[in-house]
Amino acid sequence: xxxxxxxxxxxxxxxxxxxxxxxxxxxxxxxxxxxxxxxxxxxxxxxxxxxxxxxxxxxxxxxxxxxxxxxxxxxxxxxxxxxxxxxxxxxxxxxxxxxxxxxxxxxxxxxxxxxxxxxxxxxxxxxxxxxxxxxxxxxxxxxxxxxxxxxxxxxxxxxxxxxxxxxxxxxxxxxxxxxxxxxxxxxxxxxxxxxxxxxxxxxxxxxxxxxxxxxxxxxxxxxxxxxxxxxxxxxxxxxxxxxxxxxxxxxxxxxxxxxxxxxxxxxxxxxxxxxxxxxxxxxxxxxxxxxxxxxxxxxxxxxxxxxxxxxxxxxxxxxxxxxxxxxxxxxxxxxxxxxxxxxxxxxxxxxxxxxxxxxxxxxxxxxxxxxxxxxxxxxxxxxxxxxxxxxxxxxxxxxxxx
Amino acid sequence: xxxxxxxxxxxxxxxxxxxxxxxxxxxxxxxxxxxxxxxxxxxxxxxxxxxxxxxxxxxxxxxxxxxxxxxxxxxxxxxxxxxxxxxxxxxxxxxxxxxxxxxxxxxxxxxxxxxxxxxxxxxxxxxxxxxxxxxxxxxxxxxxxxxxxxxxxxxxxxxxxxxxxxxxxxxxxxxxxxxxxxxxxxxxxxxxxxxxxxxxxxxxxxxxxxxxxxxxxxxxxxxxxxxxxxxxxxxxxxxxxxxxxxxxxxx
Numbered sequence: 236x237x238x239x240x241x242x243x244x245x246x247x248x249x250x251x252x253x254x255x256x257x258x259x260x261x262x263x264x265x266x267x268x269x270x271x272x273x274x275x276x277x278x279x280x281x282x283x284x285x286x287x288x289x290x291x292x293x294x295x296x297x298x299x300x301x302x303x304x305x306x307x308x309x310x311x312x313x314x315x316x317x318x319x320x321x322x323x324x325x326x327x328x329x330x331x332x333x334x335x336x337x338x339x340x341x342x343x344x345x346x347x348x349x350x351x352x353x354x355x356x357x358x359x360x361x362x363x364x365x366x367x368x369x370x371x372x373x374x375x376x377x378x379x380x381x382x383x384x385x386x387x388x389x390x391x392x393x394x395x396x397x398x399x400x401x402x403x404x405x406x407x408x409x410x411x412x413x414x415x416x417x418x419x420x421x422x423x424x425x426x427x428x429x430x431x432x433x434x435x436x437x438x439x440x441x442x443x444x445x446x447x448x449x450x451x452x453x454x455x456x457x458x459x460x461x462x463x464x465x466x467x468x469x470x471x472x473x474x475x476x477x478x479x480x481x482x483x484x485x486x487x488x489x490x491x492x493x494x495x496x497x498x499x500x501x502x503x504x505x506x507x508x509x510x511x512x513x514x515x516x517x518x519x520x521x522x523x524x525x526x527x528x529x530x531x532x533x534x535x536x537x538x539x540x541x542x543x544x545x546x547x548x549x550x551x552x553x554x555x556x557x558x559x560x561x562x563x564x565x566x567x568x569x570x571x572x573x574x575x576x577x578x579x580x581x582x583x584x585x586x587x588x589x590x591x592x593x594x595x596x597x598x599x600x601x602x603x604x605x606x607x608x609x610x611x612x613x614x615x616x617x618x619x620x621x622x623x624x625x626x627x628x629x630x631x632x633x634x635x636x637x
Numbered sequence: 638x639x640x641x642x643x644x645x646x647x648x649x650x651x652x653x654x655x656x657x658x659x660x661x662x663x664x665x666x667x668x669x670x671x672x673x674x675x676x677x678x679x680x681x682x683x684x685x686x687x688x689x690x691x692x693x694x695x696x697x698x699x700x701x702x703x704x705x706x707x708x709x710x711x712x713x714x715x716x717x718x719x720x721x722x723x724x725x726x727x728x729x730x731x732x733x734x735x736x737x738x739x740x741x742x743x744x745x746x747x748x749x750x751x752x753x754x755x756x757x758x759x760x761x762x763x764x765x766x767x768x769x770x771x772x773x774x775x776x777x778x779x780x781x782x783x784x785x786x787x788x789x790x791x792x793x794x795x796x797x798x799x800x801x802x803x804x805x806x807x808x809x810x811x812x813x814x815x816x817x818x819x820x821x822x823x824x825x826x827x828x829x830x831x832x833x834x835x836x837x838x839x840x841x842x843x844x845x846x847x848x849x850x851x852x853x854x855x856x857x858x859x860x861x862x863x864x865x866x867x868x869x870x871x872x873x874x875x876x877x878x879x880x881x882x883x884x885x886x887x888x
Contacts, residue, residue: 591725594685595739595795596713596746605738609729609778 244276244293245349245418252385257338263345267352271567274349280369286529286561287471287500292443295415295444300383302409302439310405310435311622314373321379321414322359322386334374335363340387342391344421348473349556350445351475354387354419366400372622373401380408380416380439390420392431396457400619404434408467422450422458426480429457437630438467440495447473454480454509462489462617463627464499464517465634474503481511489518490614490627493526493558493577500529507540510570516547519614522558530562535578538569547577552584552610554603573577573629638663638705638803638834644695645682645859650723653679653858656695659727661803668831668870669838671856672878677838678722680856681705681807684836685719686712700802713739715745716802720792720809727779732791733761735779736798743758743799764797768824786817793824804835810844855881 245306249271259267260626273626277284309316317334318325324336341361364374378388394400408414416438424430438444444467452458464470478585491499503516514534522528551560564577594600611631618624638874639661646654653676661667671677683690684697686709697704707715727735741751745871765775770789780788789809796804801881806825810818825835825848837848845867853870855863857878862885863869873881 585725585727587725588727590685590687591707591721591727592730592735592739593709594708594719594721595715595735595744595799597735597739598710599708601738601742603728605735606727609727612729637829 238404243574244290245271245353247275247293249353252353252357254402255265255356255387257356257361262341263343263355265608266345267355270345270347270349270352271356274352279374281310281529282494283502287469287498289443289445289469289603291469293416295383295413295441295443297384297415300407302383302411303381305436305573307343308407309375310632311373311375311402311415314375316375316377317362317413319360319376319378319388321382321384322388324362325362325619333365335365336361341389346419346447348447348451350417351419351447354389355416357385357387358385358389360388362388363393364400364402366394366428367399369397369399371399371401373403375403375405378406378416380405380406380412380442383586383632384527386416387514388418388498391433392420392422392430394424394428396425397427398425399429400431403620403623404432404619406434406436406438406444408437408439408442409547410439411441413441413468414439414443416444416446418446420448422448423559423633424450424452424456424458426453427455428453430459430614432460433618433620434460434462435623435627436462436464436467436470440466440468443469445471448475450474450476451475451479452476452480452483452485455482457478457484459486460488461486461623462501463495464489464491465628465630468495469498471500472502474501476505478505478507478512478514479509481509482514485512485514486515486592487516487518487615488614488617489520489531490611490631491518491520491528492611492631493520493528494523494634495526496524498528499526499579500531502531504533504535505545506535506537507543508537510539510541510543512540512543514543514545517614517617518549519551519611521552521610522555523556525552525557525599527558528560530566530579532563532569533565536568536570536575537568538575540570541572543570543575545573545575549579550610551581552607553581554607554614556583600635604632607631607635638665640698642696643815644683644692644697645778646679646690646692648679656832657856659854659861661834661836663834665834665852666775666829667834667836668848668850668853669723669836669856670840670842670853670870670873673840675856677856678807680717681722681838682807684717684805684835685709685711692851698851710742711746713799714743718796718799718801718804720789720796720804721741722807722809722811724780724788724792725782726783729783730779732775732779734802736761736795739799745838760798767797767827768793769820770794777782785812786814787844789813789817790824793821797824797828800828802833804833806835808838810839810841818844819847826883827861842870844849845870859882
């Protein structure tokens with residue numbers, strides 16, 4: 236009886252999960268377990284979870300029930316592809332050459348984050364991608380989610396000195412999928428390296444998707460990440476970038492299209508620890524029906540990090556009276572010779588522009604669609620991979636024709 | 638072409654048009670002049686179907702159809718075009734992209750197939766010449782960063798592309814220098830045919846030196862109080878509107 240009373244929400248959740256088959260060091264294991272035993276399940280009282288409620292996680296049955304994935308497809312052509320089906324690496328259709336998939340022991344990393352601890356203890360796939368040369372190899376990881384289950388990938392990306400690489404994290408869920416996706420991605424961008432990550436979150440309508448990226452950038456490196464939460468019940472992205480070396484460039488872009496009762500939360504942190512760096516962040520989205528969106532962007536400029544140029548912008552368009560947005564851009568600057576700006580706007584489509592377009596013969600629907608595409612187009616212009624850009628463009632169009 | 642009969646219209650409960658009657662036939666150019674506040678822009682707005690305006694009485698028949706029953710886009714499909722007094726800037730939407738969508742939706746409404754990319758580009762080249770619009774402007778975002786003159790030329794360019802039956806030009810001359818005025822007028826004149834018509838709304842006579850109207854109407858206090866030929870416009874330029882006001886009050 237006592238045991239039942241002291242059960243936390245994490246305990247209830249853990250009962251539905253199967254412990255990982257991957258080898259974990261004693262140290263990481265006990266740290267992760269310790270974290271989970273003492274961690275408070277997210278509530279409104281915790282600042283970083285103030286507007287995002289994940290209680291629904293415990294309502295997911297995760298019983299493996301299947302739903303069809305009608306439009307499963309990779310986004311890129313002619314690239315190296317790895318398929319992760321319902322959380323597990325699939326040898327079929329995958330090309331593992333140069334990719335690490337078998338482990339004597341998972342790297343000894345455990346972040347101070349209860350969902351990362353959960354990811355480690357219940358990891359369903361561990362994979363390491365390494366880029367060693369300047370060829371800009373493109374690797375697409377396709378996550379096909381057709382069963383209602385736990386999908387806990389642990390991804391390590393390493394872009395070696397002077398190497399160039401592109402990773403596409405392509406999450407595709409069946410329309411009614413009700414999975415719990417929980418991803419930890421660890422990224423190391425070494426000196427003079429150039430890495431681009433494109434993340435597509437096209438999840439099933441009842442899927443919860445919690446993802447964290449931990450990025451370290453060394454001197455003279457370029458890192459770009461484009462995030463596209465396109466569908467799903469709940470999507471939470473925590474992007475943490477440490478800029479540890481000087482002369483770095485960091486680009487963060489996001490575009491989201493929310494409708495129904497979807498909730499999307501993008502938390503980003505870029506920490507400028509040293510001088511002479513540039514970062515630029517642009518997140519834009521449209522919110523329809525009763526959907527809700529949260530944006531929290533933090534930029535730190537540490538004491539000796541002079542000559543930093545950091546720009547951040549979040550813009551939202553509400554298409555309904557019932558949608559809502561909580562946007563909080565934050566700058567914390569401890570250096571005195573920097574150029575930083577941030578801004579956030581939330582509004583509606585311009586009625587005058589809609590009338591103008593209709594007066595030329597466009598229906599109200601196509602007028603709105605044209606304006607929304609133009610609004611999100613600013614983000615797509617930042618995407619250098621043509622396959623990703625055209626896929627997301629098509630998805631935005633589909634979003635409106637549905 | 639269009640028959641406006643005894644139209645009363647208000648905005649936010651305030652009556653602006655108080656029994657306006659006007660008939661325009663194919664091949665005709667009508668000028669509507671009048672002092673500020675007479676209801677000139679209200680007329681343009683109700684023709685285009687701005688929802689803020691409420692027509693409380695009267696009727697408007699356009700090509701045999703009840704215009705007031707049509708949505709704004711259906712009016713465009715039927716062949717009505719409004720050149721805006723203040724063209725709207727639409728960042729991110731390219732002029733040509735939006736015009737292709739407009740042309741195709743109009744064609745679709747008529748049961749016609751979409752225009753081919755080749756024909757469309759040929760049309761853009763041909764029509765942008767009429768208003769001396771740089772082809773670069775044609776592909777830029779709609780009116781974004783355009784000068785006042787470029788915006789008005791872009792309106793006439795759109796008009797040329799859409800080839801309407803009835804064009805309503807709402808104070809197209811406002812804010813134009815003499816060169817831009819000449820170009821805009823040249824565009825309007827070159828589009829004139831026996832099958833279409835225009836209503837030119839203006840405050841000043843100046844534009845009518847270039848676009849010669851068949852009829853000049855004076856709109857005052859929500860009604861057309863005087864109709865004449867182009868000489869009436871010259872008289873108004875010379876004497877102002879006060880004598881019209883006095884004449885109306887006496888009458």
